[in-house]
Amino acid sequence: MAAITALYRYPVKGLSAESLPALSLRRGSGLAFDREYALALGSTAFDPEQPKPLDKGFFLMLRSNAVLAALTTRFDPETGRLAIGRGGQTLVEADLSSAAGREAVERFFEAYVGPAAKGRPRLVRAEGHKFTDGSVISPAFMRAVSLVNLASVRALEARTGQAIHPLRFRANIVVDGLEAWEELDWVDRAVSIGDLRLRGLARTPRCAAVDVNPETAExxxxxxxxxxxHFGHVDLGLYLEVLCDGAVAVGDRLTLDPQTAGTA
Structure with a gap:
């Protein structure tokens, strides 16, 4: 039987994962503080009062900015403070609720990323908006959570002969105990984790972001x-729509409903 082995959220798009023992999910909003913020390129226009989904190429992100993987970040939702470090040393700590704090973060990334930032990046946020890759598809995709099957990762490792850290795939939910690639057949199927129900939205296609090693930034x-x-597709993992409010924890069992799922 499949079980959750790890849970993550990514408060700032493109920056490091935060490992958590449990996550609370809501039908109307998905996972709180996941892709809540993004670093828009200096050339990107984004209006937080009228947010429009933009392709990830408008922001700092791993596909184009591998140097981001060398940083470790931690966000405290209660205080609004973001800490950015490298090699065990804190480089910046700032309050994202203040203009001065956001400017400190922006100045740091302007210097750290260099010309690829296209000027001073802007730390952006908008009420009810998430900077997920799927945001450009639909509101349901914007609020979806992502799942990765460790058996699929191991199947890819076997074919490539390389160790592949699951964090390359930046999932919210990591599961083990499935057959390799089983998750790819869950589109429009209901998935239960305790009292929580989710629906498979789509397979997750992979881009060059997964080529960045999260341990070396290479x-x-x-x-x-x-x-x-090796497999005839570029998919690994699944987007899931949250159908009801609930919580998941590491160790929880995951089951697949034999029937097609309804929509939220």
Whole structure:
């Protein structure tokens, strides 16, 4: 039987994961503080009063900015403070609720990323908006959570002969105990974790962001090409729509409903 082995959220798009023992999910909003903020390129126009979904290329992100993977970040929702570190040393700590704090973060990334930031990046947030990759598809995709099956990761490792850290795939929910690639057949199927119900929205196609090693910040693979060559597709993982309010914890069992799921 499949079980959850790890849970993550990503408060700032493109920055490091936060490992958590449990997550609370809501039908109308998905996972709180996941992709809540983003660092818009200096050339990007984004209006927080009238937010419109934008392709991830308008923001700092791993596909284009591998140096981001060298940083460790931690966000405290209660205080609004973001800490950014590298090699065990805190480089910046700032209150994102204040203009001065946001400016400190922006100045840091302007210097850290260099010309690729296209000027001073802007730390952006908008009420009810998430900077997920799927946001450009629909509101349901914007609020979806992502799942990765460790058996699929191991199948890819076996074909490439390389160790592949699951964090490359930046999932919210990591599960083990399934067959490899089983999750790809869950589109429009209901998934239960305790009292929580979710629906498979779509397989997760992979881009060059997964080629960045989360431990070394080096681009050391070509996993989309390897997926296509060995398995005939570039998908690994699944987007899930939250159908009701609930919580999940590491160790929880996951079951698949034999019937097609309804919509939220």
């Amino acid at each position: 681009r050391d693979t070509n996993l989309p090409k390897a997926l296509k060559r």
